[in-house]
Amino acid sequence: MSWTDERVEILKKMWGEGQSASVIAKELGGVTRNAVIGKVHRLGLSNRASSTKAAPKKEAAAKPAAKPKAAKAAPKPKAEPASEGPATQSAAPQPTATPARRAIIPAGQPLPPQPSANEISPEALASVREVEKGAKKLSLMELTERTCKWPIGDPATDEFWFCGLATQTGKPYCEAHVGVAFQPMTSRRDRRR
DNA sequence: CCCTGATTCGC
DNA sequence: GCGAATCAGG
Numbered sequence: 127m128s129w130t131d132e133r134v135e136i137l138k139k140m141w142g143e144g145q146s147a148s149v150i151a152k153e154l155g156g157v158t159r160n161a162v163i164g165k166v167h168r169l170g171l172s173n174r175a176s177s178t179k180a181a182p183k184k185e186a187a188a189k190p191a192a193k194p195k196a197a198k199a200a201p202k203p204k205a206e207p208a209s210e211g212p213a214t215q216s217a218a219p220q221p222t223a224t225p226a227r228r229a230i231i232p233a234g235q236p237l238p239p240q241p242s243a244n245e246i247s248p249e250a251l252a253s254v255r256e257v258e259k260g261a262k263k264l265s266l267m268e269l270t271e272r273t274c275k276w277p278i279g280d281p282a283t284d285e286f287w288f289c290g291l292a293t294q295t296g297k298p299y300c301e302a303h304v305g306v307a308f309q310p311m312t313s314r315r316d317r318r319r
Numbered sequence: 320c321c322c323t324g325a326t327t328c329g330c
Numbered sequence: 331g332c333g334a335a336t337c338a339g340g
Contacts, residue, residue, distance in 0.1 A: 129332085146323065161333050163324060168331070172325080270322065292321085 127156030129165060141166055144267075257302040262290030274300035276307075 127133070133154055140150045147166070148159040166172050258278050264287060269275055274289035275298050291300035299307055 148323080158333070159324090160335080164326095164331090164333050167325075268322095272321065 127154070134165070134169070137162060137165060138169070138171065141171060149271075251306065253302045254306055257289065257291065257300065260291075261287065263287035264290030274298070274303055276300070276303040 129137075136154060137150060140153065141147075141162075145153075146159075147162040151157050151159040151162045154162070261278055262273070263278075264273055266288070268290065269288055272293050274291045274293050276289040277286070278289060279286040289300055289303060291302075293299060294301050294304050297304045297308075
């Protein structure tokens, strides 16, 4: 695949939204996250509250005629909002007034609904309680495609986080949560008390 | 181990 | 210009 204008646009948009290189790569398809990162740098739009500071520690080795050409360029005449604090995203300016946006859900990953407690098998429920005690309590931004996205607690309060345990390959949840999320109709039938 | 972005350098 | 390999950090 090549970097067409459209693809570059998507790249810019997603990167601006704080999406990681890997998800952008998946979205675009046909490229790896490395390709995305490489392109980002070439486009000059790299600095984003990077966690890892530039760490040019290598070369040495067998490098007869090698000279560090690309140094720290200065051309950055873009009026950026600058204040990139603790990796908080939301680069998109809110067009209308923001009334009460408590639970902003990131685009892309729809969140699962909390099933009624009385629809779950006692065994599975017990298992879930067990797991939730050991949940990694990930925040929204820490979720990846390999972390359990089961919500725990009330989104309207501080008591809210995501399970975050390792997902059952291909599933959005960990083993325990998959158990309560995907129940055979047969076992659901006539379960009510 | 999983992830993240950063950099280098052969193509 | 491109991106795999590699690196460094969480």
